[in-house]
Every structure is written in structure tokens, then in C-alpha cells.
Amino acid sequence: MVQTDHIRIAIDGPAAAGKSTAARGLAKVLGVDYIDTGAMYRAVALKLIRNEVSYQDADGLTNLLAHTDVDFDSGHVLLDGEIVDELIRSPEVSRLASESSAVLAIREKLSALQRGIAAQKSVVMDGRDIGTHVLPDAEFKFFLTASVQVRAERRALEMEAKGITADRETIEADIRARDERDSTRAHHPLAQAGDAILIDSTELDAQDVVDRMMAHIFQQREVIMDYLYYNGTIRTMNDNRDVVQAIGIQDGRIAFAGTNEEAKSISATEKIDLEGKFVLPGFDDSHMHLLHYSFINRAFPLLGVNSLQKILDNAKAYVAENQPWPEGKWLFGRGWNHEFFEDEKRFITRHDLDKISTDIPIIFIRVCGHIAAANSLATELMLAHPKAPGMMDKIEPENGLFKEAALKISYEIMAPPSQAEIEDMILYGVEHMNRAGLTTVQTDDFMSLPGKDWKTISAAYQNLEKQGKLNMRINNQASFATPGELKAFLDTGFYKEPKGDRFKIACIKIFQDGSLGARTALLREDYEGYPGERGIMMHDQNELNDMVSMAHDAGLPAVTHCIGDKAADMMIDAVEYALKENPRPDHRHGIVHLQITDMDILERMKELGMTAMVQPVFSGYDMDIVADRVGKKRESTSYLWKTLIKMGIHSSGGSDAPVERFDVLENIQIGVTREKLTGGPENGWMPEERLSVDEALRMFGYEAAYASFDEHQKGTLEVGKLADLVVLGEDICTVDPHNIKDIPVLKTIVGGEVVYEAS
Structure with a gap:
């Protein structure tokens, strides 16, 4: 976070300008609370309905407001101490909130509550009069706008994602009318504060907006950075693929990225000369078993x-x-x-x-x-x-x-290991993975040890984090064998509890079939030369539907081990079922491995917005057995890593360690060449599926972060993001692709701190 004890940030702007999205993203990056002022108006509307009080009844409204408190805790909206997150989203509450928000008594009551919240803690607050009325002395003020046409299009897309028909002309007319009402109302109209920074988001995405806000904040604060790395080739891997020479780190986050010349004016506790070395975002393995x-x-x-x-x-x-x-x-x-x-x-x-x-x-x-x-x-x-x-x-x-x-x-x-023994195992694995440049692993652990005790495993991770010994970000892929076991876990609510930045429950992992090598992957048709043999189905369709829906309803992605095409069919059907019962646009349910496929499978995944967690390294070994297992025809539509990317399916890279080595550079080399590490075949197996180095790096960076809803925190080296970096001895983007595996990892940095350095 910015070096300050107390910071208040006001974001104002017209409807559909992206204020809430920007405010949430900025708050997450800064590690401060986001105050959803719109939710506060909804909470008051809910209380009006419950108490059957009209906002036009002055006396009744005055009495109700005198006994009303709206606050936030751990992301929840509290009305007089009651969590009302879902209750305030009903159409009835929405309509009343829109009507009553212009009432002066309600605005003054909530403005006072908002000031009180901001006086107690650092906040990011968005609305229409935050910088002009609620927090006129906020340390930072932004006015976010966009063209009416773009705002209308954004609102239409939001509606369509929820299955609501959107008439763009009507939406645009409504937004124009809302702008007129907001800017001409008698009390605290919408206006840009004189000292607010104007950001036009017409041609910007949400991350661009947050980046601009963060850049302004860091420029304005007098910050002595903890570390300044300079004189390097630093590939940010951002959307523009910017290459910078210097990067500054403050409180575990990136505070500066620019040229050596720009870095000269920056104060830092420690300055490190990279001596021309090459820096990338820290590697993120999207599926393994630490x-x-x-x-x-x-x-x-x-x-x-x-x-x-x-x-x-x-x-x-x-x-x-x-x-x-x-x-x-x-x-x-x-x-x-x-x-x-x-x-x-x-x-x-x-x-x-x-x-x-x-x-x-x-x-x-x-x-x-x-x-x-x-x-x-x-x-x-x-x-x-x-x-x-x-x-x-x-x-x-x-x-x-x-x-x-x-x-x-x-x-x-077998006798289960103790928590102390598990902690030793974690430290052993993390130490070795840091040596490979890994700063995050998304690991399926809960069924990995005798006893299969998720509580002790979680306690081990949390204890190491508490002691400051966990030198890796752990996104646990919580796996359970049956619907009953999964329900029991979700009923505890534990998946909501981890609040640190080193350990969290990222998703629910499900097994639907086995492996190609053991002929247990679930296929639509028989294995080649094995009549009647189609692999093993771990869950029937109803059971799989139940498990995916449980994860979905809990707000967690379900990611399912599917190697065979029939297993993939069933997972896609399960996602369709969950979305039909409970529509949610950004679910990020996915398939792990996704090896035996066809275009129908990929097209259905694309349509549903599903993700793929693939292992490029698998092609190095499997190229010798795929045709033997499934025949040439099915082989020709399988292991389609390049096709996934071309189709726009978010595809992340993993190792499945210990099935394969967690050496990311080996994994990337195989993905880029489609050859074995020992060489051949010439030009690669299915050469049309060879990845570019850039695509492979994104798989083990931004795309892996996207899979765990962390793309605004890591995966690229941008101001405000976590300072997770890997320093390499050679430039992976210019070296002969057949030598990528030989590039030395010189240094691994997690949260700004060096966790591995080559001797």
C-alpha cells in the first residue's frame, strides 16, 4: 500500500462510467476498504419497505433515519448489524433506492455515515458527489467518465450477460436522462471537483483505469521505496508488452516501472543493479500437487x-x-x-x-x-x-x-502426518519451487496425503503464513471425492475465511476420469485395440451436476480433471446446468488437462466462458502414446493448445507435478517447440499447435492469474500489482527456443522479498 497511515480516495462520475469496477480494483490493489455508497442507499430503501415508511413522509423518515446504521464488514453490507447483501438487490429495493436517493434527509444521513467510515479507516468511495460533498478533503479525487455510447454499450453487455434483453437505444436514452437529472438536481449535483483528476475511460479497460489512478497516487506521494531494481530488461507482459529498465517496489507492490533515467530521481532504501539481466512476472503454475x-x-x-x-x-x-x-x-x-x-x-x-x-x-x-x-x-x-x-x-x-x-x-x-510434518513438507516443496522461479502455485492438496484431512492441511499453510515463512502464494484447489464431502466442506464456510495474501481457497477441484497412460481417461468411443474399454467415470451426470452447482452457488469456480472427450462433455453439461439454475457471467469454471478433444468441445467451452488449465509439457511424453491409445483421427483434434488461444479461451499453464517436473522453462520449451526435451520430431508434433514464446509466458503469468481471479493483482509487472518477479540469466524472448530449458533462474522475488538467489 502507499506509504501513509490514512488515505481517502473519492471517485465520482456519471452512470455506467465504470466507477464501481475501478473503485473495487483500486481498493484491492491498495489493500484498503471499498465503500459501495450505492449499497447504502439500497439498505435504507430496504428499511423503508420493511417499516412501511414512505420517503415522502417527513416525520416518519426522520424517525426511521435516527435509528438507522449502515456499515461494511469483510465485504458485507450491514443494516443495523444485519448482513443484507442479497436482500438489497431485489427489483423492488432497486426501484425505491433510485427514487429515494434524491431526498435530502437520506443523502445527509448517509453522507454523515460515509464520512464517519472514512474517518476510521482508509477507503475508496465512489458515487456522484463524493469529492464535492461527502469527502471534499479526500487525499485523492478522480472523476471518471466515458462517452454516452460506450456507457450504454457497457450497460447493455451487463444486462445480456444476465440473460436480460437489452435495447441499446432505450439504454442510451435512459443514461442521457439520468445524466441530466444528476447534474441538475438541487442538492449536491453531479460535478467534477476542482482538484479531481479527469479520466476518460471511453477507450480504456478497467485495468487501464486502475493503472492510471495508481500512477497518479504514487507520483503524488513522497515515497521512499523499499527496493529499486535498475539497468535490466524488464518485460512487463502487460497488454502493450512494454519493456522497461527499472522497477521500484514499496510495501510488497510495484510502485514504479520506467527507464533508468526516470529511476534516478527515485529514493529507495536499497538499489540493485540488474547488470543487464532479464526480468519477468513471477511464474504461476495453474495446476499441481505441492x-x-x-x-x-x-x-x-x-x-x-x-x-x-x-x-x-x-x-x-x-x-x-x-x-x-x-x-x-x-x-x-x-x-x-x-x-x-x-x-x-x-x-x-x-x-x-x-x-x-x-x-x-x-x-x-x-x-x-x-x-x-x-x-x-x-x-x-x-x-x-x-x-x-x-x-x-x-x-x-x-x-x-x-x-x-x-x-x-x-x-x-496409512497413519496420517501431523501438522508439524505437513508444515515441513510445505516448506520443502516451496523451497524447491522457488528455485524454478515460481511465485504462485495452484495446488490440489486435500486428497494428497494419508488421512486426507483438509483442516490440518489448511492449518499448516495458515500457520506458516502467520509466521512469515510461506515464501509462495498458495491458491488451493480444494478437492473432494463425493458430493457429501464437498457439501460438508462448503457448509463450514471455511473457503471464505483466509484473509492473507499467501493462502486462499481458489476453487473446487473435481475428478471426472483417469489418465491416458493407464487407459482410465473417459472416452466417447473405445480405446484403440481394446473393444469395450472406454475408461472410468468418476461421477454420473447427476452427481457431477450437483458438485459443480454446489461450487457455483458458493461463488467458487469448479475446475474438473477431464482428460478424455466424454469427461469433457459431461463437465460442460454440468456447467450448463449450473448456469441455467443460477446465471452468473464471470464464473471461470474450467477443465484441467483437456487432452482428448474436438472442435465441438472447444466451441461449447468458448460459448460458456469456461477456462482451460493445460500442461504443455504433457505433449513431450504423450506424443508417443496418443495415437496408440485413441487412433490417428482423435489424435488430430487433441492437445490443441494453440487453437484454444486463437479461439479466445482463457488457457493457463501448469505442470501437474509430481506427474511432470514443475520446471516452467522446460514446460515452455515443449509448448513452443512441440518437441521432446531430448529432441525431435523435426518441426514438432502437430506443429500447427506450437505456441509462441509470448503465448507460453502469458499461460504461466497473466492467464494463470486470471484462472484464480487474481489478474488485477499479478501476472504482469504494472504499478500497484504485487511485486512477484523472476530474474533470468538470458532473454527468453530472443534465445533459441530449443535452449529455453537451459536458461538459469538467478533470483525469485515474492512480495518484493528475495526468496531464492542462485549461488
């Missing part, structure tokens, strides 16, 4: 082992070295991939694992996380679990193979 990465890296190692016999030999040696083996402890590992076995290209079975031991339970999960092999003892224990009878379609007892939700039975038998 805790599971840490968990398996502390378990028996399986990643990269290229033969079944080596796995067995290594495991025997591991057990022998750790004698006496603790009673009740499982031998757990994840990472095997039969496609890479040089001796036998087949799944591991219980008969293999029995060669390691029949006295201790053993479970080894495939790299994809969707199928596991258990030895005879572990198989026996898992089959005895109460959930096993309902999952026998996902279990092959004779081979000790457990698929999808069935493999998680083991997590309910």
Missing part, C-alpha cells in the same frame, strides 16, 4: 527408474537397510512408468511386489497417479476397508491393481 510432490520425494523413489527389475532390487535393498521395519508402516512410492521399462513394458502387479516382502504392506503408484500396484498384504488390507465393496469396478484383486479413487483407500489406512 504436498504430494513433497510426500513422494520423502518416500521410496521410483521416478526415472527404467526397469521393473531395478525397482524390485532397489526396494529389497531399501527394506533391508531400514530394519527393523516400524510396525504398521507402509512402503510407499510413486513414479513408475511401464512405458519406460526396458525389460517388461507392463504394469507392476502384487506378484512382483511380493518378491520385495509379504510381511509389510507395499503400494507403488504409477507416475500419473491414477493406478497403483499393491502387494498381497496391502491388497488384503485395502479389500477389507468398508469403501472397497463399492469400488470393485476399479480394483483387480488378482493383480493387486487399484485404479482412481480405489487407490486412495490406502491413504485411509
